Amino acid sequence: MNVLVTGGAGYVGSVVVEMLLNEGFDITVADNLIEGHRSALPENINFVKADIGNREVMKQIFRENNIDSVIHMAGETLVSKSMTHPEDYFINNVAKGIELLEAMRETGVKRIIFSSTAALFGNPVFTPITEEHPTEPINTYGRSKLMFEQMLEWYNIIHGLNYVCLRYFNAAGATIDHGEHHSVETHLIPIIMQTALGKRDHVDIYGSDYETRDGTCIRDYIHVADLAMVHVEALRKMDDIGPQKLNLGNGEGYSVKEVIEAARKITGHPIPARISDRRLGDPAVLVASSKRTHTLLGVSFRYPEIQQIVESAWKWHSRNPDGYND
Numbered sequence: 001m002n003v004l005v006t007g008g009a010g011y012v013g014s015v016v017v018e019m020l021l022n023e024g025f026d027i028t029v030a031d032n033l034i035e036g037h038r039s040a041l042p043e044n045i046n047f048v049k050a051d052i053g054n055r056e057v058m059k060q061i062f063r064e065n066n067i068d069s070v071i072h073m074a075g076e077t078l079v080s081k082s083m084t085h086p087e088d089y090f091i092n093n094v095a096k097g098i099e100l101l102e103a104m105r106e107t108g109v110k111r112i113i114f115s116s117t118a119a120l121f122g123n124p125v126f127t128p129i130t131e132e133h134p135t136e137p138i139n140t141y142g143r144s145k146l147m148f149e150q151m152l153e154w155y156n157i158i159h160g161l162n163y164v165c166l167r168y169f170n171a172a173g174a175t176i177d178h179g180e181h182h183s184v185e186t187h188l189i190p191i192i193m194q195t196a197l198g199k200r201d202h203v204d205i206y207g208s209d210y211e212t213r214d215g216t217c218i219r220d221y222i223h224v225a226d227l228a229m230v231h232v233e234a235l236r237k238m239d240d241i242g243p244q245k246l247n248l249g250n251g252e253g254y255s256v257k258e259v260i261e262a263a264r265k266i267t268g269h270p271i272p273a274r275i276s277d278r279r280l281g282d283p284a285v286l287v288a289s290s291k292r293t294h295t296l297l298g299v300s301f302r303y304p305e306i307q308q309i310v311e312s313a314w315k316w317h318s319r320n321p322d323g324y325n326d
């Protein structure tokens, strides 16, 4: 299989690439490096610095490398920024997404795995969230991802494009070689790690008056290596299972305070925390039911415990205090 990974120099992408290489896939990575890191990829990998919105370049990549499948991870990813700069989300995640789909159509590439998100569900009306849960996003990030999913439905009906949308809940943790390093960090676990390393003086807790067991938001954290393994299985099985939208989480929720507490035990650092205002577009609880993912793809997770996730992040961050240092 010849696989193109868009956004492969990013956090999740670098781990997906690591796993695909371990499993012997032939891969090409296209990333514009707006957020990703070239040094998160092996030096000898087939890497093209390219923007998914450039249809002609993408077509050339597909043709030159005989690409038959795409893992599409490139995009804008921050919920908070999506509520101040919605245009970036509609341009990068939707408009440029159309260019990518058209490049695929024009070169006959018929399989895509898409990095979707729990943010498309909006405020849960029941929990854990199954695939049947209504999709009413409360931020433009979730809306832009939902729009791309909807385009995939029509490309499937009209052009026979096969797709698997993997709706990640919170990707977290690290492998030995790859961890989370964003230019503007908004994710809880890397912020906690930076605090434990003395790079920040505290962690902000956005809201302590949610209707949850300790008043702070509850999220479902899935280890990035488990998440990457699901991509590999989805690639292997997508011809048999057909178009799918699958939830991808652990089925277990942890509050912000609980994650901080776990990190205090693992790092031995007091990790000071401060209560701040709620952020716009943050639901109180997001916990997945990933039953369908497990059943359809026959996967089980290796690192389901929050302690394992935080421990792996701590190992990577303490070895790489400046991240990829580029």
Ligand SMILES: NC(=O)c1ccc[n+]([C@@H]2O[C@H](COP(=O)([O-])OP(=O)(O)OC[C@H]3O[C@@H](n4cnc5c(N)ncnc54)[C@H](O)[C@@H]3O)[C@@H](O)[C@H]2O)c1
Pocket: 006, 007, 008, 009, 010, 011, 012, 013, 030, 031, 032, 033, 034, 035, 036, 037, 050, 051, 052, 053, 072, 073, 074, 075, 076, 077, 092, 096, 115, 116, 117, 118, 167, 168, 169, 170, 171, 172, 182
């Ligand atoms: N990290 C999470 O918890 C999480 C949760 C749900 C969904 N997702 C989705 O998973 C994917 C990966 O997330 P991540 O945390 O690794 O993000 P990331 O920002 O680390 O990686 C995204 C990569 O895409 C690249 N990119 C962005 N726009 C591009 C474009 N137009 N052309 C080419 N490359 C481009 C960036 O340079 C970066 O390397 C994203 O699509 C994100 O929306 C992530």
